[in-house]
Amino acid sequence: MNTSNAVIPGTATNSGWSFNWGGISSPNDLATLGKSILSSLLLSPDLxxxxxKSHSFxxxxLLSVGAPWEIYRLQISTSNAPRIVDLYTKSGDISDYHSNLVLVPDWDVGFVVLEAVGEAADVKRNLISDMIAEIFLLIVEVAAKEEAVVNFAGRYTGVSSSVVIGTEEGVLxxxxxLGLSFKPRSCS
Incomplete structure (x- = not known):
């Protein structure tokens, strides 16, 4: 077995590297699964x-359980108004190897982390996923706001009223x- 490009925490035997586990998912497999879930390709949109959804708290x-999800609530702050984002996660372990699929339905995004953790697995296991979520979701929040401004900000005018949609610094x-202007009615 060629281990020249392998990530093996400890020895190949102790870490589980040398065992024949059968079919193992790749990052691409997990990313494809995540995209399929977010795009409702596996189940109907309603299903x-x-x-x-959470089934139990x-x-x-900041933690609830779904079927089959572990749902973590992450507080992000891109302004003076922090907001909570739900991360739908499904993790798995085989010996010293850990996988984590994270979906964020609010923005239709997700990511996959595969780790070879070795000793102290409980301490390190979700460290990379947590770091990615905190950094990545801040960037996604800012990008979503910028995209919303381009697509929806402006003055919308009707016959007797208008509305201005835009952003304000420090507000999500x-x-x-509402800039309402009413025409006086004539009384008869």
Whole structure:
């Protein structure tokens, strides 16, 4: 067995590298699965929406359980108004190897992390996923706001009213400013 390009924590035998596990998913396999779930290619949109819901909460207010998800609530702050984002995760372990599929339905994005953790696995296991989520989701939040401004910001005018949609520094997302002007009615 060629181990020249392998990531082996410890020895090939102790880490589980040398065992024949059968079919193992690659990062591409997991990414394809994640895209399929977010695009409702495996289940109908209604069923996917129901599948991506919490079924039970734990004693930790930032953790709930779905079927089959572990749902972590991450607080991100791109402005003065922090916001909570739900991360739908499915992790798996084989010996010293760990995988984590993370989906963020709010933005239709996700990521996959594969780790070879060795000793102290419980401490290190989700470290990379946590770091990616904290950095990546801040960037996604800013990009989503910028895209919303390009696609939706502006003044919308009707016959007797108008509305201005835009952003304000330190406030999440788009805001609405109603500039109502009423025409007087004639009484008869």
């Amino acid at each position: 996917t929406h129901r599948w991506l 734990t004693s930790n207010p 997302g788009l805001g609405v400013n």
